[in-house]
Amino acid sequence: EAGVVQSPRYKIIEKKQPVAFWCNPISGHNTLYWYRQNLGQGPELLIRYENEEAVDDSQLPKDRFSAERLKGVDSTLKIQPAELGDSAVYLCASRGLGRPDTQYFGPGTRLTVL
Template sequence: EAGVVQSPRYKIIEKKQPVAFWCNPISGHNTLYWYLQNLGQGPELLIRYENEEAVDDSQLPKDRFSAERLKGVDSTLKIQPAELGDSAVYLCASSFGGAGNEQFFGPGTRLTVL
C-alpha cells in the first residue's frame, strides 16, 4: 500500500514569494491533516479536512495561508507571501474515520525562506 505522498520534498524561496505544497493521501482515507513542524518541536495542526470540507482551520493563519482539497482526495497548501518565520517542515497526514484511528504521515516538505 502506497503511503502519503508529498511534493516537493525541499523548497527554498525568498521572502514575499508564494509557495505551494501538494499532498496525496492514502487511498480511501477521508480525513486529511496539514501540520507544521518547527525544529525540535512536535507537529502543530494547521487544518483538518473531512472529505472536501475543512472542519478545523482555527490554527491556519488565514491572512497568508490557504488550503484546498478538491474532490476530497489530493490537497494543496499555499503560502502567499512567505515570511522568514515560515521556514519549517510542512507535514501532511491522513486517516480513515474517527479520532481513535492512527494518522499516517507523509515525509514532509522542508521550506526555507531566505
C-alpha cells in the same frame, strides 16, 4: 498500499514569494491533516479536512495561508507571501475509517525562506 505522498520534498524561496505544497493521502482516507513542524519541536496542526470540507482551520494563519482539497482527495497548502518565520517542515497526514484512531504521515516538505 502506497503511503501518503508529498511534494516537493524541499523548497527554498525568498521572502514575499508564494509557495505551494501538495499532498496525496492514502487511498480511501477521508480525513486529511496539515501540520507544521518548527525546528526542535513537535508538529502543530494547521487544518483538518473531512472529505473536501475544512472542518477545523482555527490554527491556520488565514492572512497568508490557504488550503484546498478539491474532490476530497489531493490537497494543496499555499503560503502567499512567505515570511522568514514560515521556514519549517510541513507535514501531511491522513486517516481512514478502518483505523479511525491512527494518522499516517507523509515525508514532509522542508521549506526554507531566505
